[in-house]
Amino acid sequence: MKHEIRDEKDATIVALEGDVDLQSSPDARKVLLECVGRKRPVLVDLSAVGYIDSSGVASLVESLQTAKRSGNTLVLVAVSEGAMRVLQLARLDKVFTICDTVEDGLKQVQ
Amino acid sequence: MAEDKNTEQPAQGPDKAQDKAPGKVIEVDNLVTHYGEREILKGVTLDVRENEIMVIMGGSGSGKSTLLRHLMALEMHTSGTMKILGQDIEKLTAMEMFHLRKKLGVAFQSGALFSSMTVGENIMLPLYEHTDLDPTTREIMARMKLEVVSLAGFENLMPAELSGGMVKRAAFARAIIMDPKILFCDEPSAGLDPVVASALDDLILDMRAAMGMTIVVVTHELESAFKIADRLTILDKGHILMIGTVDEVRKSKNERVQNLLNRMPEDDTIDPDEYLGRLTGEEIGGDATL
Numbered sequence: 163m164k165h166e167i168r169d170e171k172d173a174t175i176v177a178l179e180g181d182v183d184l185q186s187s188p189d190a191r192k193v194l195l196e197c198v199g200r201k202r203p204v205l206v207d208l209s210a211v212g213y214i215d216s217s218g219v220a221s222l223v224e225s226l227q228t229a230k231r232s233g234n235t236l237v238l239v240a241v242s243e244g245a246m247r248v249l250q251l252a253r254l255d256k257v258f259t260i261c262d263t264v265e266d267g268l269k270q271v272q
Numbered sequence: 273m274a275e276d277k278n279t280e281q282p283a284q285g286p287d288k289a290q291d292k293a294p295g296k297v298i299e300v301d302n303l304v305t306h307y308g309e310r311e312i313l314k315g316v317t318l319d320v321r322e323n324e325i326m327v328i329m330g331g332s333g334s335g336k337s338t339l340l341r342h343l344m345a346l347e348m349h350t351s352g353t354m355k356i357l358g359q360d361i362e363k364l365t366a367m368e369m370f371h372l373r374k375k376l377g378v379a380f381q382s383g384a385l386f387s388s389m390t391v392g393e394n395i396m397l398p399l400y401e402h403t404d405l406d407p408t409t410r411e412i413m414a415r416m417k418l419e420v421v422s423l424a425g426f427e428n429l430m431p432a433e434l435s436g437g438m439v440k441r442a443a444f445a446r447a448i449i450m451d452p453k454i455l456f457c458d459e460p461s462a463g464l465d466p467v468v469a470s471a472l473d474d475l476i477l478d479m480r481a482a483m484g485m486t487i488v489v490v491t492h493e494l495e496s497a498f499k500i501a502d503r504l505t506i507l508d509k510g511h512i513l514m515i516g517t518v519d520e521v522r523k524s525k526n527e528r529v530q531n532l533l534n535r536m537p538e539d540d541t542i543d544p545d546e547y548l549g550r551l552t553g554e555e556i557g558g559d560a561t562l
Contacts, residue, residue, distance in 0.1 A: 183451075184402075184403055184405070184450070187405070188404075188405065188406065188409075191406065191409060215451040216413045216417070216451050217403075217405055217409055217413060219416065220408075220409045220410075220412035220413045220416065221409060223412050223416070224409065224412055244484065247481060247482040247483075248482055250482065251420055251478060251479070251482035252416040252417075252419050252420055253419060254416075
């Protein structure tokens with residue numbers, strides 16, 4: 163898994179790429195927790211994620227909770243169909259704010 | 273597969289799974305197994321395709337539980353070959369087998385939860401065994417799986433405090449905690465009331481859809497089998513009688529398949545010589561003693 167972090171005017175965008183699984187999710191978790199700790203809204207771009215397993219989703223959940231505790235925001239954008247099914251199965255689609263595109267996500271956090 | 277005059281192997285049917293030409297995640301060729309000198313599986317050949325729900329059915333003593341244990345790589349066969357996720361299990365080293373097993377989830381008939389551990393600890397057990405994930409990640413994963421099986425908030429209870437249906441669901445949660453490529457379920461509906469059994473069937477279908485798993489289910493519950501199966505394997509006395517879709521099995525003209533579907537007792541006609549041999553122990557080795 164690779165990741166890219168870029169700062170836009172209103173948010174930090176974390177773009178994950180590849181598979182987020184048992185091997186790579188600890189790295190994803192570290193990156194996400196670092197970003198939500200910056201006290202800026204975080205958009206997690208999942209458009210280039212081929213597969214995300216439960217450990218990856220758990221890292222997203224922990225990051226969301228950490229962000230909320232500190233009054234920050236975390237938004238998921240461009241969630242793939244497969245990842246969405248996993249989120250829906252655990253009813254997490256009701257927990258996360260999910261936007262179709264990065265642009266929509268930026269509008270959401272403005 | 274051993275030739276059997278009653279065996280039906282339908283030509284490639286029009287089911288959706290075949291249209292997509294999915295890969296085979298389990299390939300069994302002419303599998304023979306013994307317990308002692310008794311031959312249990314007598315040349316079983318079948319494959320299970322990616323993202324398929326394969327239901328294995330058969331009467332008591334048909335060999336279905338034995339077949340399941342072999343598919344789960346828990347027992348070694350006498351002859352034949354078996355590949356799981358493309359790996360010939362006879363050729364795997366202990367370490368390769370360890371890694372393969374991480375990709376397999378098993379929901380045992382009894383639940384097989386450890387009575388001295390909480391539900392949450394039971395569910396996280398494979399994560400402790402196979403991963404170095406952060407404890408917070410493990411706990412969130414366990415709670416997610418409990419949510420999936422409708423046991424949210426039960427993580428701190430002991431197994432003894434759960435009903436039979438809850439134990440089965442907790443066993444499912446543990447079986448899927450590692451997001452297995454293949455999930456094996458042994459009699460998931462056995463002993464459950466129809467409403468709970470139906471909910472478990474829905475859960476199996478949902479997990480396949482959401483997680484892309486291949487699922488192998490052993491059951492003798494016809495209603496459940498017809499609801500969840502893409503294909504069924506019908507076993508009888510260690511032979512495969514038939515492999516086919518629900519529709520193909522329903523329409524089968526094989527008498528023994530129809531007897532199974534109609535819950536007809538097995539024909540009790542006996543071969544006098546074979547029976548005599550069984551009683552005197554000659555059938556299993558001549559001088560066998562009890």
